[in-house]
Amino acid sequence: EPEVTQTPSHQVTQMGQEVILRCVPISNHLYFYWYRQILGQKVEFLVSFYNNEISEKSEIFDDQFSVERPDGSNFTLKIRSTKLEDSAMYFCASSILAGAGEQFFGPGTRLTVL
Amino acid sequence: AQSVTQPDIHITVSEGASLELRCNYSYGATPYLFWYVQSPGQGLQLLLKYFSGDTLVQGIKGFEAEFKRSQSSFNLRKPSVHWSDAAEYFCAVVKITGTASKLTFGTGTRLQVTL
Numbered sequence: 001e002p003e004v005t006q007t008p009s010h011q012v013t014q015m016g017q018e019v020i021l022r023c024v025p026i027s028n029h030l031y032f033y034w035y036r037q038i039l040g041q042k043v044e045f046l047v048s049f050y051n052n053e054i055s056e057k058s059e060i061f062d063d064q065f066s067v068e069r070p071d072g073s074n075f076t077l078k079i080r081s082t083k084l085e086d087s088a089m090y091f092c093a094s095s096i097l098a099g100a101g102e103q104f105f106g107p108g109t110r111l112t113v114l
Numbered sequence: 115a116q117s118v119t120q121p122d123i124h125i126t127v128s129e130g131a132s133l134e135l136r137c138n139y140s141y142g143a144t145p146y147l148f149w150y151v152q153s154p155g156q157g158l159q160l161l162l163k164y165f166s167g168d169t170l171v172q173g174i175k176g177f178e179a180e181f182k183r184s185q186s187s188f189n190l191r192k193p194s195v196h197w198s199d200a201a202e203y204f205c206a207v208v209k210i211t212g213t214a215s216k217l218t219f220g221t222g223t224r225l226q227v228t229l
Binding site: 004031033035041042043044045048050051055056058091093095098099101102103104105106107108 | 146156159163204206211212217219220222
C-alpha cells in the first residue's frame with residue numbers, strides 16, 4: 001500500500017542552523033501539506049502546496065519557513081534559522097484531491113533544536 | 115474560525131468494554147469531520163470521515179462515529195475495545211478555500227486500555 005515517507009526520523013540541530021525536512025508523498029497525489037505538533041500540544045497546520053505554489057499558510061509559517069518540490073517526488077520544508085521553539089514533530093501529508101479529500105500522513109520527523 | 119474541542123485528555127477503559135470519545139466542533143457551514151489515530155512513533159491514520167448523508171459513519175478497526183448537528187458533536191465509538199486500540203485519537207475538521215484545504219485538530223484524547 002502506498003504511503004508517505006519522511007526523512008530523517010529525528011533531527012537534532014543547533015539554534016540558528018538551517019534544517020531541511022524531506023518528504024516523499026504518495027506518487028499520484030497532487031496536494032501536499034506540512035503540519036507540526038509541539039510536544040503535548042495539538043497538531044497544527046503549517047502550509048499547503050499545489051501546482052508548485054503555496055495554496056495557504058498559517059501564521060506560524062513565517063519568512064523563516066519555505067517549502068519546495070524540487071523534483072517529481074520530493075517535498076521539502078526548510079527552516080532557515082532554527083529557534084528553540086521550532087522543536088516539534090513535523091508531519092508531511094498528501095492528498096489526491098483538494099477539499100475534503102483524505103490527507104495521508106507520514107510518520108513524522110522529530111526536530112530538536114538545542 | 116473553525117475549531118475542535120476534545121474535552122477528555124485521557125481515558126482508560128478495560129479491554130472488551132465499550133468506548134466513546136467526545137468531539138465538539140465549531141464551523142460556520144456544514145463541516146467535513148475526521149477522526150485520526152496516532153500510535154506511538156507512527157503518523158496519523160484516518161479512522162473515518164463524515165462529509166454528508168448518513169450521520170452514522172463506519173470506519174476501520176470497528177470504529178464508528180455519529181454526527182449530531184444539533185449538538186455540534188462527532189463522537190467516536192467502539193463497542194468492544196482491544197488492547198491494540200491504545201493510542202492517541204484526534205478529531206479534526208477541514209476548512210476548504212479554493213484549492214487549499216487545511217485540517218484543524220483537537221488536542222487529542224489518549225486512550226489507555228487495561229487488561
